Amino acid sequence: MTERTDSQEADSYGTGFFSRLKERLHRRLGVGRLDWLAGRRLDDELAEQLEDQLLLADVGVDATQRIIDGLRRRSTKNTEPGSESLRQLLRDILLEILEPRAHPLLIPTAVRPFLILMVGVNGSGKTTTIGKLAKRFSGQGLSVLLAAGDTYRAAAIEQLQAWGERNATPVISQEPGADPAAVIFDAFEAARARGTDVVLADTAGRLQTQAGLMRELEKIVRVAGSLDETAPHEKMLVLDASLGQNALSQAVEFHEAIGLTGIAMTKLDGGARGGILLAIADRLDVPFRFLGIGEHADDMEVFDAEQYVDALLEPHAAVEEGST
Ligand SMILES: Nc1nc2c(ncn2[C@@H]2O[C@H](COP(=O)(O)OP(=O)(O)OP(=O)(O)O)[C@@H](O)[C@H]2O)c(=O)[nH]1
Ligand SMILES: [Mg+2]
Numbered sequence: 001m002t003e004r005t006d007s008q009e010a011d012s013y014g015t016g017f018f019s020r021l022k023e024r025l026h027r028r029l030g031v032g033r034l035d036w037l038a039g040r041r042l043d044d045e046l047a048e049q050l051e052d053q054l055l056l057a058d059v060g061v062d063a064t065q066r067i068i069d070g071l072r073r074r075s076t077k078n079t080e081p082g083s084e085s086l087r088q089l090l091r092d093i094l095l096e097i098l099e100p101r102a103h104p105l106l107i108p109t110a111v112r113p114f115l116i117l118m119v120g121v122n123g124s125g126k127t128t129t130i131g132k133l134a135k136r137f138s139g140q141g142l143s144v145l146l147a148a149g150d151t152y153r154a155a156a157i158e159q160l161q162a163w164g165e166r167n168a169t170p171v172i173s174q175e176p177g178a179d180p181a182a183v184i185f186d187a188f189e190a191a192r193a194r195g196t197d198v199v200l201a202d203t204a205g206r207l208q209t210q211a212g213l214m215r216e217l218e219k220i221v222r223v224a225g226s227l228d229e230t231a232p233h234e235k236m237l238v239l240d241a242s243l244g245q246n247a248l249s250q251a252v253e254f255h256e257a258i259g260l261t262g263i264a265m266t267k268l269d270g271g272a273r274g275g276i277l278l279a280i281a282d283r284l285d286v287p288f289r290f291l292g293i294g295e296h297a298d299d300m301e302v303f304d305a306e307q308y309v310d311a312l313l314e315p316h317a318a319v320e321e322g323s324t
Helices: 006-012 017-024 044-055 061-075 083-101 127-140 154-167 180-194 209-227 245-258 278-283 305-313
Strands: 113-121 144-147 199-201 232-241 262-266 288-294 299-301
Touching: 017 278, 044 061, 061 083, 061 278, 083 278, 083 305, 113 127, 113 180, 113 209, 127 144, 127 154, 127 199, 127 232, 127 262, 127 288, 127 299, 144 154, 144 180, 180 199, 180 209, 209 245, 232 245, 262 278, 278 288
Parallel strands: 113 199, 113 232, 144 199, 232 262, 262 288
Antiparallel strands: 288 299
16 A cells, blocks of 8 residues: 555645545446436426436435425426526535534544544444544644454454554554453553543454444443543444445444444445435434545545535536446
8 A cells, every 4th residue: 555645635634625526536426417407397207217316326215205305395386497496406405414414523622532433344444444534633733542443353453553553653452352342441541641632443343243243332332431431432433335225224223233423434436326425314313524535544535515415416427428
């Protein structure tokens, strides 16, 4: 893995977000072409066609229904809806779904150490996202410590150590097979003793059973709470956006088990259509914090609802290539 250049690094801290997002997000992202809306009224045929496009983009049945219902309700007030007004209505409705979920992760100065517990199924991008966050926070002048809470696989500890070396960030780890709650407990105590600002705790994505994994995460949360009753201060689910509706069921399951406070969506540079964020936003009141758009340390953006909706509705998307 190679590090990226300084100009790309500057970009990832806020400027040029939209152009970078468009450039990096996979061209499949989006609901597809909408020019066929031109000059048409919202009749049943149009509603059905739009419904198909939303479903293909992973928006899911419930959120798609909500969007189409919203369009029907509002467009009846409009006697002659042209293409722009329908498109504008659609944009408004998507924004109304995503805007309430746009709360950036803030690290209050009064909370030290600030413990971020990263959870998610195997391969979703937890360890990579920890590396990206460590770089981001260090760049903001915060001291960071990593906790190797995925003790299920020896390689997981090594992978986290590699990220620690890349960012010059200390890593607290124990032997493979150790109790993850104990590792995170130790890391939190060490961070407290050293005056560290942020602890990023990795966890396993797979145990023998999914129920076992949820019990382990519940225990970690309990043990962290015994050190500081407000910890973990962030319980962040890492979700692979290319999994489509499976990402929604994962979000529901993790939220029921430990009560999530944030979501990082990864692999939006892959084959994802991106509508899954609408499905999740429609179902769960959990903010989207970050978008992962690559494997490198700088390939992450803060979620912005307006820019995301514009990326979804951009005509550059899949249908142009005839790939739906
Ligand atoms: N294209 C792309 N790849 C990503 C992104 N985030 C992570 N990956 C890749 O996805 C793979 C899995 O990432 P990990 O960070 O190891 O996932 P994990 O959740 O820690 O997995 P386990 O430790 O097995 O539970 C790696 O090859 C990463 O490089 C992303 O935003 N875009
Ligand atoms: Mg991992």
